[in-house]
Amino acid sequence: MFTLYLRQAAIDYGIKLNEEQLSAFSRYYQLLVEWNEKMNLTAITEPQEVAVKHMIDSLSCYDAAFFAHNAKVVDVGTGAGFPGIPLKIYRPDLQLTLVDSLNKRLTFLQCVITELGLTDVVAVHARAEEGARKKELRDKFDVALSRAVARLNVLSELCLPFVAPGGCFIALKGAQYEEEANEARQAISLLGGKLIKTQPVKLPGLDDKRAVLYIRKERPTPGTYPRKPGTPEKKPL
Numbered sequence: 177m178f179t180l181y182l183r184q185a186a187i188d189y190g191i192k193l194n195e196e197q198l199s200a201f202s203r204y205y206q207l208l209v210e211w212n213e214k215m216n217l218t219a220i221t222e223p224q225e226v227a228v229k230h231m232i233d234s235l236s237c238y239d240a241a242f243f244a245h246n247a248k249v250v251d252v253g254t255g256a257g258f259p260g261i262p263l264k265i266y267r268p269d270l271q272l273t274l275v276d277s278l279n280k281r282l283t284f285l286q287c288v289i290t291e292l293g294l295t296d297v298v299a300v301h302a303r304a305e306e307g308a309r310k311k312e313l314r315d316k317f318d319v320a321l322s323r324a325v326a327r328l329n330v331l332s333e334l335c336l337p338f339v340a341p342g343g344c345f346i347a348l349k350g351a352q353y354e355e356e357a358n359e360a361r362q363a364i365s366l367l368g369g370k371l372i373k374t375q376p377v378k379l380p381g382l383d384d385k386r387a388v389l390y391i392r393k394e395r396p397t398p399g400t401y402p403r404k405p406g407t408p409e410k411k412p413l
Contacts (some may be wrong), residue, residue, distance in 0.1 A: 177223050178201075178202055178205045178206075178223035178226065179198050179199075179202045180235060180244060181223050181224045181227040181228075181355075182198060182201055182202070182205075182227040182231055182377070184230075184380075185224075185227045185228050185231070185232045186230035186232065186235075186246070186340045187383075188381075189235075189379070189380055191232070191235055191238075191266075193266070196385045197265050197266065200265045200266060200292050201231055201262070203291060203292060204231075204257075204262075204265070204288060204292060205223065205226055205227075205231075206293060207284070207287060207288055208221075208226070208230075208256060209221055209299065210242045211284045211287070213331075214255050215280050215281070215284070215293060217255070217256040217281070217284060218230070218255075218256055218353075218412050219301065220221060221400065224225075226341060227344055227382055228381060228382065229379070229382075230256075230258055230262075230364075231262050231291040231378055232380065233258075233259070233261035233264065233323075233348065233377075233386075234258045234259030234260075234261075234263060234271075234323070235262050235347075236348065236379070236386075236388060237257070237259055237263075237321065237323075237346050237348050237388045238263060238266065238267070239342075239373075239375070239388075239390070241289055242261075242344045242346065242390060243246065243267060243270065243318075243319060244318060245269055245272070246269050246271060247269075247270055247271070247318040247319055248270075248316065248317045248318050248319070249263065249271065249272050249273070249318065249319045249320075249321060249376050250272075250273045250275060250303050250313070250316075250317045250319070250320050250321070251271050251272065251273070251274050251275065251319055251320075251321045251322070251339065252275050252307075252321065252322045252325065252334055252335050252336045253275065253276060253277070253304060253322055253325040253326075254274040254275060254281075254369070255276060255281060255282075256281065256284065256285075257274065257285055257288060257299060258323055259321055259323050259348060259354070260272050260274050260321060260343060261285075261288060261292075261294075261297075263321070263360060264294055264297060265292070265294075267303045267376060268294075268295075268350055270286070270296070271296045271300045272294075272296065272298070273299075273300060273313070273317070274295045274297065274298070274299045274300065275300045275302055275307050275313075276299070276300075276301065276302075276362055277301070277302065277303045277304075277305060280303050282299045282300075282301050285299045286299055293355075294315045300313070302335035302337070303405050304402065305334065305402040305404060305405045305406075305407075305408065306401075306405065307338070308334065308335075308337035308338050308402050309402070313338055314337055315336065315337050315339070315340050315341070315362060315396065315397075316338065316339070317340060317343060318337050318339075318340065319339070319343060319344050319345075319346060320335040320336070320339045320344075320345045320346070321335075321346050321347075321348075322334070322345075322346075322347055322348070323333050323347075323348040324349075324350065326408075326409060327356055327359070327360070328349065328353075328356040328357060328359065328360035328361035328363075328364075329356070329359055329363040329364075330362070330372050330390065330408045330412050331334055331347055331360075332345065332360055332363050332364050332367050332391065332413075333363065333367060333400060333402045333403070333408045333412075333413055334402055335347075335367050336364075336367040336368060336391070336393060336397050336405070337367070337397045337401060337402055339369075339393040340393065340396075341368070341394065341395055341396055342392075342413060343392075343393050344390055344391065344392050344393065345369060345393065346388060346389070346390055346391070347388070347390055347391070348386070348388055349386060349387055349390045350375075350384070350385070350386050351384060351385040351386065351388040351390070353374070353385075353386065354374075357374065357389060362413065363412070363413035364391055366398070366401075366413060367397045367398075367401055368393055368394055368395040368396055368397045368398075369391040369393050369394060369407075370391065370392050370394050371390070371391050371394060372390055372391065372392045373389070373390040374387055374388075374389055374390075375387055375388045375389075380382045
């Protein structure tokens with residue numbers, strides 16, 4: 177049933193998925209529901225809702241202009257793997273790093289990686305503020321992704337340090353995206369970024385307001401950022 181919903185949702189959204197991809201998405205859904213009984217991964221479990229609100233929503237941030245062949249991508253605060261894993265299924269050449277602060281979620285992600293036979297995927301246990309200070313992660317990615325983790329002024333401090341100059345931070349945002357973009361303008365500039373594209377998103381069967389924001393990293397983020405864990409949320413830029 178999930179595969180049928182996803183196939184139709186992809187057609188409605190204008191995304192072409194082959195049988196191998198549909199099979200991988202279906203297995204991902206099965207694992208999500210199974211593991212969700214043991215730990216809190218998602219409040220959304222109905223097949224049609226997962227197909228649209230998790231899988232297609234994750235793919236809504238895909239714009240070929242920002243994802244070069246073999247691009248290095250980091251999903252910051254990935255949770256149950258959204259949007260990173262759907263993008264990896266869609267574009268198997270991507271080199272994906274999943275960052276999350278909760279170890280048990282990483283156990284789930286590792287199971288998904290193994291079960292789906294995904295290659296070039298690494299799961300990292302770290303808070304974003306700590307991960308972005310690791311030499312092997314800072315300024316190393318073509319694309320940083322984040323979905324519904326925090327307001328944009330906070331999220332920019334957590335994500336832009338991961339991105340190499342010339343790369344892009346892509347934020348999947350809900351109804352308040354315009355207000356958040358205005359609020360974050362100064363922070364984005366301070367962190368070396370520039371908002372270059374706002375893409376409104378209309379998901380199949382949903383009337384809510386959402387958009388994907390594309391922020392280019394124009395220069396290195398100052399070394400003082402990100403600040404210590406918890407500070408970006410308590411004292412947003």
